[in-house]
Amino acid sequence: MLNVKTEIKKPSALITCSVFVGRSLLHGLRNAEALIMAIALPIMLMLMFTYVFGGAIDPSGEYVNYVVPGIILLCAGFGSSSTAVDVATDMTNGIIDRFRTMPIQSMNVITGHVAASLARNFLATGVVIIIALLVGFRPEGSIFSWVTAIGVIALFILAFTWLFAAIGLVSKTPAAASSYGFVLLFLPYLSSAFVPISTMPKWLQGIAENQPITPVIETIRSLLMGGAAxxxxxxxxxxxxLILVVSIIWSTWTFKRKAGRR
Structure with missing residues (x-):
């Protein structure tokens, strides 16, 4: 008898990753409510702080210029948090078992979720900035400052999206992933996002000054308002x-450990 060996050609990593990105984007379009809430909630907070609390915090009417950088990062946080739920869903519904039987790197499913989340976050952040301009935000930074600020925002989104992906991997259920991720969304409230750190109690100032959100917000605020970062x-x-590197290593190790058990 003639033995014929059929060799299945393994697709390139780029093709595999693009397929998973498209898959995640398609899921995002089907779950339009999550994207709408990721945009609507930061906008509602910006309007509330500007028109309800702004007059009491800063009677000069310049509070909108202070609060917008914090709202931008809050928007990025809300958008990234959905990654934890998406990853946890894939890890618990059995789809990873099917991917492991294919000649592809199943870890690319996580990369796909991260890339799709980045696209959604950039869209949401752009909408928030446009609304901020409409309600009175008047940045004074140069084009170079804007480009630098966008780069910092992009790095922040990338780092926290991978962090939420890691949270989704270690969570036993999508509901647990949502709860764990929700805790991180409080970090902007414990920073200089909405009020100067000097107005906080002494015991809280140390926390606000030494957490990762504060330097990111101060950098964006200084760049957009024409100051020195x-x-x-x-x-x-x-x-x-640091968050990006730790999150990628954590995600890779956790995925291999959990997928290997299946």
Whole structure:
């Protein structure tokens, strides 16, 4: 008898990753409510702080220029948090078992979720900035400052999206992933996002000054308003890179451990 061996050609990593990105984007379009809430909630908070609390916090009417950088990061956080739920869903519904039988790197499913989340976050952030301009936000930064600020925002989104992906991997259910991720969304409230740190109680100032959100917000605020970011930009980049590296290593190790058990 003639033995014929059929060799299945393994697709390239780029093709596999693009397929998973398309899959995640398609799921996102089918779950339009999550995207709408990721945009609507930060906008509602911005309008509330600007028109309800703004007059009491800063009677000069310039509070909108102070609060918008924090709202931008809050928007990024809300958008990234859905990644934890999406990853947890894939890890618990059996789809990973099917991917492991195919000649592909199943870890690319996580990369697909991260890339799709980045696209959704950039869209949401752009909408928030446009609404901010309509309600009175008047940035004074140069084009170079804007480009630098966008780069910092992109790095922040990338780092926290991978962090939420890691949270989704270690969570036993999508509901648990949503709860764990919700805790991280409180970090902007414990920073200089909405009020100066000097107005906080002494015991809280130390926490606000030494957490990763504060240098990112101060960097974006300084760049957009035409000021000097100083050492804040190095702390912001350093924190984001540290979170990114740790999250990728954590995600890779957890995925291999959990997928290997199946």
């Amino acid at each position: 100083g050492s804040y930009i190095w702390w912001a980049v350093g924190w984001c890179l």
